[in-house]
Amino acid sequence: MIQGENRKLWLSIRRSLRxxxxxxxxxxLFRAYLKQVDNCADCGEAWSEIRSDDAAPWLTILIVGHLMAPVMIHMIKHQYFEPWVSAAILIPIIVGLSLLILPFAKATFMAAIWALRANSS
Ligand SMILES: [Zn+2]
Structure with a gap:
């Protein structure tokens, strides 16, 4: 169902997260990993004009940092492994989590910008 003029923020975000x-x-919403479609194939809404810029990486870093900082501190404090082994374990996890979360963060901000009409200049 098309929302029309009355755009609902949380409905928009839920749809974008899918x-x-x-x-x-x-x-x-996306034609590639982080490339949004120019226009919706169904309703024709213009998505090329919606730019989340640095908001999506900011949210991704915030989430991954809060998830991984306690793990890193715990591993360093208790010295389960040599530092290079800890780095070899943590770096792929951090990069993987970041790559996993980034498209969802971008979709969230695109939906919020669209729903709140925050893209008008
Ligand atoms: Zn659409």
Whole structure:
């Protein structure tokens, strides 16, 4: 169902987190990993104009940092492994988590910008 003029923030974010258009919830929001579609294939909403810029990496770093900082501190404090082994374990996890969360963060901000009409200049 297309939202029209009355855009609901949380409905838009929920739809975007599924990778769908925040307006109609049917068509895909991304055509590649972080490349949004120019226009929705179903409702025609223009997504190329919505830019989340640095907000998505900021949210990703915030989440991954809060998830991994306690793990890193615990591993360093108790010295389970040599430092290079800890780094060899933690770095792929941190990079993987970041790559996993980033598209969801971008979709969240795109939906919020669209729903709040925050992209007008
Ligand atoms: Zn749509």
């Amino acid at each position: 990778g769908r258009c925040p307006n109609c919830g049917d068509a895909r």
